[in-house]
Amino acid sequence: MPVLEIKARAKLNLTLDVLGRRPDGFHDLRMVMQSVELCDTIRLETGTGRPLRMTSNLGFLPCNEKNLAAAAALRLMEAVGADCGGLAIDLKKRVPVCAGMAGGSADAAAVLRGLNALLGLGLSRERLEEIGAQVGSDVPYCVRGGTVLAEGRGERLTDLPCLPECHAVLCKPGFSISTPELFGRIDAVRLRCRPDTAGLLSALRAGDLSGVARRMYNVFENVLPPRRGAEVTAIKRVLIQHGALGASMSGTGPTVFGLFDSREAAQRAYAELRENHRESFLTEIAGPEQL
Missing domain, CATH: 3.30.230.10 (Ribosomal Protein S5; domain 2)
Known part of the structure; x- marks a missing residue:
């Protein structure tokens, strides 16, 4: 078979x-x-x-x-x-x-x-x-x-042009977020902060990893419940303190990730986050899938 x-x-x-x-x-x-x-x-x-x-x-x-x-x-x-x-x-x-x-x-x-x-x-x-x-x-x-x-x-x-080679540290805090609830919150507010998508695309074309990382942003971070938002911010802070070029939440969350140009720095961030967050990962960027 x-x-x-x-x-x-x-x-x-x-x-x-x-x-x-x-x-x-x-x-x-x-x-x-x-x-x-x-x-x-x-x-x-x-x-x-x-x-x-x-x-x-x-x-x-x-x-x-x-x-x-x-x-x-x-x-x-x-x-x-x-x-x-x-x-x-x-x-x-x-x-x-x-x-x-x-x-x-x-x-x-x-x-x-x-x-x-x-x-x-x-x-x-x-x-x-x-x-x-x-x-x-x-x-x-x-x-x-x-x-x-x-x-x-x-x-x-x-x-798009491939993201320059780098390391990613991912951390999912111990809670879930309702996607329908977050979309409802988005519908009820006027967003004041939006990602600089055009700037990020330009940085990708230039192969500028730092420029990409600085422009990462997710509008759902605007509408997280306060306590959940504080936890996401705390994880981002750990990533940045350990040398992440940028950090953001993925999708409707709650996973937070940071991009690193140094594997040693990424390992230190991963080690600290893993102490309090079981679902933490150190991984690499992947290219397009093959059929």
Whole structure:
């Protein structure tokens, strides 16, 4: 029975701007996205002769079509009329759940890329992204990976020059944040601080890591509940004190990350944060995904 193991890399938001609410109830976004080497691992096995079966190392995750990885497999089969002859998905989670790093979307994208290769479907990246958009707004980006400008709901993607090589320290504090609640808060205020996305794009084109890091910003930091906002600020302070070139929150949070040009400085920041925050990680920047 054919088997393939594939990585599902997490993403970070170098910038995140909410431009407004759309008539369909979603929001128009403008974000610079970056993938990192921190990843889940997915094992795909076709030809099992049984209906879709999914397992995970986290007992609280759904293992049916409510899981984006399983949903992506079903949507791909439906879209192309393919038959796996039975499929088993085994998911090893390492990316924190509900953390603003698109862990579930990355799993879905990895399943799409993996089945495309395993079954020899020959689908283009663009076709996989179209199918992914039917599963979740971040899935098209996760199919592509690398350094990308994402607009609309996140499905309109423009490749950008690669972020210069650097190290990233990620820290998820011990709480979750309601995404619908934060979007509701965004709708109720007039944002006064927005990311300098144009300046960050110019810095990327110039290969200026410091210029990119200085311009990282996420508008959801404006509307965090006070206590949660204080915790995010405290983590950012640790990162900056240890030499991060810049620090920001990813997605709707609560994960905070910093970019470093020195691995030694990144290791010191990671070591301090790990003392109080179990879900802290030291990782590297990743390039575009390969089909």
